[in-house]
Amino acid sequence: MFQVGFLEIAIILILGLLIIGPKRLPDLIKTILKFYKKVQKQISNLKSDLEEDIGTEEIKKDVFNEMRMEELDLFDKSDKNE
Numbered sequence: 001m002f003q004v005g006f007l008e009i010a011i012i013l014i015l016g017l018l019i020i021g022p023k024r025l026p027d028l029i030k031t032i033l034k035f036y037k038k039v040q041k042q043i044s045n046l047k048s049d050l051e052e053d054i055g056t057e058e059i060k061k062d063v064f065n066e067m068r069m070e071e072l073d074l075f076d077k078s079d080k081n082e
Contacts, residue, residue: 016029
């Protein structure tokens with residue numbers, strides 16, 4: 001989701017050590033990770049619910065079938081020209 005490199009992580013950890021302190025930093029990191037995972041799970045659930053409600057699976061099948069039919073039509077036309 002986020003593209004964070006090693007340098008950015010190192011800077012964040014150093015600032016965290018200086019501002020928060022070494023005793024509370026691990027607890028803060030755990031709390032942030034738990035919150036991040038909860039948010040990520042909620043977004044995933046929301047996405048799957050929306051996909052289910054609007055019927056994306058049917059739409060994908062319909063688009064695939066239409067593309068396949070177009071390919072077959074082009075194939076048939078090229079056979080008739082030969």
